[in-house]
Amino acid sequence: MSAVNDTKHKSAMFLLTGIPGQEDIHLWISIPFCFxxxxxxxxxxxxxxxxxxxxxxxxxxxxxxSMLAVTDLGLSIATIPTILGIYxxxxxxxxxxACFAQLFFIHLFAFIESSILxxxxxxxxxxxxxxxxxxxxxxxxxxxxxGLVCVLRGVAVSFPFPFLLxxxxxxxxxxxxxxxxxxxxxxxxxxxDITVNYIYGLFLTVxxxxxDSLLIFLSYVMILKTVLSVASHAESLRALNTCISHxxxxxxxxxxxxxxxxxxxxxxxxxxxxxxxxxxxxLLVPPLMNPVVYxxxxxxxxxxxxxxxxxxxxxxxxxx
Numbered sequence: 001m002s003a004v005n006d007t008k009h010k011s012a013m014f015l016l017t018g019i020p021g022q023e024d025i026h027l028w029i030s031i032p033f034c035f036x037x038x039x040x041x042x043x044x045x046x047x048x049x050x051x052x053x054x055x056x057x058x059x060x061x062x063x064x065x066s067m068l069a070v071t072d073l074g075l076s077i078a079t080i081p082t083i084l085g086i087y088x089x090x091x092x093x094x095x096x097x098a099c100f101a102q103l104f105f106i107h108l109f110a111f112i113e114s115s116i117l118x119x120x121x122x123x124x125x126x127x128x129x130x131x132x133x134x135x136x137x138x139x140x141x142x143x144x145x146x147g148l149v150c151v152l153r154g155v156a157v158s159f160p161f162p163f164l165l166x167x168x169x170x171x172x173x174x175x176x177x178x179x180x181x182x183x184x185x186x187x188x189x190x191x192x193d194i195t196v197n198y199i200y201g202l203f204l205t206v207x208x209x210x211x212d213s214l215l216i217f218l219s220y221v222m223i224l225k226t227v228l229s230v231a232s233h234a235e236s237l238r239a240l241n242t243c244i245s246h247x248x249x250x251x252x253x254x255x256x257x258x259x260x261x262x263x264x265x266x267x268x269x270x271x272x273x274x275x276x277x278x279x280x281x282x283l284l285v286p287p288l289m290n291p292v293v294y295x296x297x298x299x300x301x302x303x304x305x306x307x308x309x310x311x312x313x314x315x316x317x318x319x320x
Contacts, residue, residue, distance in 0.1 A: 018092075068116050120246050120249070253286045
């Protein structure tokens with residue numbers, strides 16, 4: 001295959017990768033990805049609609065959940081179109097500029113999601129450890145400022161990626177190992193010294209994923225300490241039950257994220273199929289499963305969602 005020789009050459013392309021050796025069944029493989037895309041968009045949009053239209057859900061926990069839903073929507077929209085392009089139309093080529101734009105948005109939304117999961121851990125800590133001051137600590141203006149900080153941090157750490165990659169010449173094989181662009185994947189194709197990119201990527205992994213996951217862990221240590229000090233066993237279980245949804249979201253996001261980071265940096269002999277599958281899990285499963293997890297575990301939210309669907313069905317039946 002021809003190599004990409006110059007990042008400034010407008011016709012230069014990268015080639016995205018589907019599941020190797022399964023080209024004959026790409027159309028069949030596209031079916032679950034189509035379902036994932038549709039259900040991710042519908043699920044997160046439903047969460048946003050229900051929270052926005054129901055005043056009883058205008059509480060800190062649900063506002064943070066709506067932030068998570070917006071982030072998951074962005075992650076799905078930034079990722080899945082190129083995946084579907086490969087499996088539906090065999091469209092593997094992506095220009096350098098489009099690739100750099102995609103990886104910027106993927107990393108941006110991933111960093112924002114990590115920050116929001118940390119805020120949600122803080123929300124659970126305050127709710128359980130200091131319930132009487134919960135409303136006064138997590139006011140709407142303060143939540144808005146916290147959300148803005150999450151976005152600004154995501155932009156600040158993701159913004160250098162395209163510029164760090166644009167300075168390279170790409171004289172090696174131009175085939176990427178995923179169905180979308182990631183910084184750690186693209187930089188391996190450069191024929192220049194990638195030390196700066198490697199160090200910056202490693203620093204960000206530690207500074208964002210590492211720090212956020214550590215703070216989330218410490219939050220739950222303090223939550224557990226508070227819960228164990230409660231005399232009533234029933235109250236302890238009720239308090240811990242409010243954390244289950246968030247813990248599931250944390251595991252869904254950080255487990256494949258950390259695994260993929262380790263494979264890209266340390267797993268030189270790892271299976272390409274393992275990288276591809278783990279990459280799909282990392283970016284596609286959280287946006288799909290977060291609405292399901294929160295809807296199942298939150299009775300209040302589930303009741304509101306059922307009511308919305310019931311109203312929609314009644315309206316459709318009435319219009320017929």
